[in-house]
Amino acid sequence: MKGLLLCVCQGTCPSFHSMNVFEILNELRREELVDFVAIHPQLCADDGDNFLSTLLSANGKIDKLYVAGCDPKMQIKMFRDAFEKAGFEKTKHYGVDIRNMDTEKALETIKKLIKDTDN
Numbered sequence: 001m002k003g004l005l006l007c008v009c010q011g012t013c014p015s016f017h018s019m020n021v022f023e024i025l026n027e028l029r030r031e032e033l034v035d036f037v038a039i040h041p042q043l044c045a046d047d048g049d050n051f052l053s054t055l056l057s058a059n060g061k062i063d064k065l066y067v068a069g070c071d072p073k074m075q076i077k078m079f080r081d082a083f084e085k086a087g088f089e090k091t092k093h094y095g096v097d098i099r100n101m102d103t104e105k106a107l108e109t110i111k112k113l114i115k116d117t118d119n
Contacts, residue, residue: 001061003036004028004110007043007069009099019103024068027107033114034066043069049082056086064117068098068110 006025008016025037038055042048056062065088067075072095083090096113098106 001036002034002064002066002114003038003062004034004066004068004114005043006037006039007048007067008039008041009070016099019098019101019106023103024107024110028110028114033111043067043075044078049079049085052079052082053085056083056088062088062092064092064094066094066096066110066114068096068106070099071095071097 004025006021008021021039025039028034029037040048040051043052056065067079069075075095076090076093079093080090082088083093094113094117096110098109101109
């Protein structure tokens, strides 16, 4: 099972104002590039940790978790505790930075990541 989480920095960060996040999620869902999509306002916050650990421990079938938001290296650091708590292997996480992109560019970037890691 593959899933995509879209994190939007509370929805107030100017780096996300040029994209329609719902259009992104709907296109990926309709094209069935992933098995589920979700949006979270701030995965790096405490409730983001709770969300991640609950999602990942409640469903041991997630083979790949794509997170579109900020820098992938930062994601690894920020999500480490939630991954450990859930027993989720960090190698199953694929981050992609979509800040300062419009809808089309963000979609293109996310789709490329999914296709490049689909084996």
